[in-house]
Each structure stands twice: as structure tokens, then as C-alpha cells.
Amino acid sequence: MKFLTLIVLALGITFGASAQYKKAAVQATGLTCAMCSNATLKSLETLSFVDKIDTDLENTTFILYFKPGAAVDIDAIKNKVEDAGFSVGKLVITANFDQTEVKNDTHVPFAGSTLHFMHVKDQVLKGDQNLTVIDKDFVSTKQYKKYATETSMACYKTGMMGDCCHSGNKASNRVYHVTI
Numbered sequence: 698m699k700f701l702t703l704i705v706l707a708l709g710i711t712f713g714a715s716a717q718y719k720k721a722a723v724q725a726t727g728l729t730c731a732m733c734s735n736a737t738l739k740s741l742e743t744l745s746f747v748d749k750i751d752t753d754l755e756n757t758t759f760i761l762y763f764k765p766g767a768a769v770d771i772d773a774i775k776n777k778v779e780d781a782g783f784s785v786g787k788l789v790i791t792a793n794f795d796q797t798e799v800k801n802d803t804h805v806p807f808a809g810s811t812l813h814f815m816h817v818k819d820q821v822l823k824g825d826q827n828l829t830v831i832d833k834d835f836v837s838t839k840q841y842k843k844y845a846t847e848t849s850m851a852c853y854k855t856g857m858m859g860d861c862c863h864s865g866n867k868a869s870n871r872v873y874h875v876t877i
Contacts, residue, residue: 716808718769719791719825721761725778726786728757733783740781744773757786768809771873775834786837788830790875794822802848804872811858816847816876828875832856844874 725737734754741750741759746767751760763769775785792807798821799805799814806812815831830836831844833856844853851859858870 716795716797717766717793718763718808719793720763721769721771721774721788721790722758723761723774723778723785724756724758724787725781725783726757727783733781737778737781737783740777741774744770744777746770771810771830772871785835788835790828790830791825792828793825797822802850811870811872813848813850813852813872813874814876815844815853815874822877826877828877831874831876844876 723741725734728734728737731754734752734757738750738752738759741747741761744761746763746769748762748764750762752758753760761774769790771788771790774788778785794807797805797807798819799817800819801817802813802815804811804813812828831840832853833841836844852872853874856872856874858872
């Protein structure tokens with residue numbers, strides 16, 4: 698019985714490690730001084746899934762490195778930037794894929810999230826890939842409107858699973874819209 702438990706545990710660790718978010722580059726907008734950057738940094742440091750943070754003050758960007766195997770909450774990153782009094786100008790997440798097939802305007806379950814790939818070519822993702830989150834409040838209004846013209850799926854406007862998301866997930870689940 699112990700042997701079987703060890704095998705199941707080992708398989709779970711292997712599968713969990715193959716699909717995960719590794720880091721994120723968050724560009725904050727509205728930062729005007731070192732105190733603004735410090736307030737944003739302090740706010741981001743309270744995220745339980747963040748291991749360490751590097752800063753690029755010239756580009757007002759914070760590089761968040763995630764704890765291995767930790768559940769990453771993309772909305773929580775945005776909320777922490779907003780809690781500090783600023784907004785997200787751009788969020789690029791590095792994710793590790795293991796032969797994941799993606800097609801334009803489709804949903805893919807990934808690391809406890811659902812990703813809706815937009816403005817991409819059909820391909821198989823392997824290894825580390827940078828994904829730009831293109832949801833409302835993660836890009837400029839102009840960019841959001843541009844991407845909105847590229848899909849007829851209602852989930853892009855709501856950010857939630859809907860009838861358009863022909864999958865086994867519930868309609869209340871969050872969908873993150875990304876591009877490569």
C-alpha cells in the first residue's frame with residue numbers, strides 16, 4: 698500500500714510540474730516616483746504564491762517569480778497593483794507547457810485556469826512560453842477594443858465562462874484571454 702501511495706504521489710508531482718506558471722512581468726502605469734514604486738512592490742510582496750520580486754524601475758516593471766507548484770491567481774496580481782493606487786499596463790506571464798495544442802479563439806485548461814488563446818497560429822506549445830494577458834484592465838482600452846473585434850465569444854467581454862466556452866467547466870469560472 699505504501700508503494701502504491703508513493704507511485705501516485707510521484708505521478709502527481711510529475712504532472713503538476715509540467716503545467717505551471719513560472720513568473721510574470723507586470724508593468725504598472727501611473728508610477729511617478731520611488732515612493733509609488735515602493736508602494737506597489739510592498740503590495741505585490743503580500744501575494745502568497747510569489748517567491749521573490751525583481752524590479753525594473755526604468756520601465757516600471759516588476760518581475761514576479763512564483764513558488765514552484767503554487768496556485769497562481771492572475772487577478773490577484775492586478776488587484777495588488779490597484780490596491781497600491783495604480784493600474785496594470787501590461788502583464789506577461791511565463792508558463793511551462795508540455796505538448797499543449799493551441800488554436801486561435803479556443804479555450805485550454807492550464808494550471809488550474811482556463812486560457813482563451815486569441816490572435817495565435819495553430820501550434821503545439823512545449824517548454825517556457827510568454828503569454829500576454831489581454832483582458833480588460835490588463836491592456837489599454839485601445840488594445841482591448843482591437844482584440845474584441847477578433848472574437849465573437851462573449852467571454853472576452855465578461856471574463857467568465859459562458860455558453861461560448863463549449864467545455865465541461867461551469868459558467869462561473871474565470872477565463873484569461875492571452876496571446877503569444
